[in-house]
Structure formats: structure tokens, C-alpha cells
Amino acid sequence: MSRMFYGPGGPYALFAGKDASRALAKMSFEEKYLNGDLDALQDWEYKFMSKYVKVRSIKNLEAVALEPST
Numbered sequence: 001m002s003r004m005f006y007g008p009g010g011p012y013a014l015f016a017g018k019d020a021s022r023a024l025a026k027m028s029f030e031e032k033y034l035n036g037d038l039d040a041l042q043d044w045e046y047k048f049m050s051k052y053v054k055v056r057s058i059k060n061l062e063a064v065a066l067e068p069s070t
Contacts, residue, residue, distance in 0.1 A: 014031065022039075
């Protein structure tokens with residue numbers, strides 16, 4: 001399924017293998033936003049931090065994957 005979207009010729013192929021955080025935050029498919037400055041992403045982070053209470057941080061993804069679900 002993901003090959004359909006991110007593989008050659010797919011609608012999101014532009015994002016494959018790149019840090020697309022800024023492009024996603026700007027809701028843009030422009031190449032200039034890939035692997036670039038993350039100011040827009042930081043703006044979103046501040047927006048969500050002021051709106052929602054932080055309940056958990058992921059420090060070690062492997063450890064989290066091994067925890068029993070609650």
C-alpha cells in the first residue's frame with residue numbers, strides 16, 4: 001500500500017526519504033520545504049503546547065513498543 005503512495009510516480013513520492021516535517025506543516029508539495037528550516041513546525045509545536053496538556057514523551061521507541069498496552 002505505501003509503495004502506491006510513496007513509490008516512483010506516487011502522489012507522495014516527493015516526500016520519500018526526506019524530512020517532510022516543514023512541508024507537511026505548511027501543507028505544501030513544494031520541494032523547497034523538504035529538508036529545510038523547521039520554523040513552521042516549531043510554530044505548530046507551540047500552538048499545540050499552548051492548547052493541549054503533554055501526557056507522555058517517547059524517548060526510546062523500542063522500549064515503548066515492548067510495553068503492554070493499557
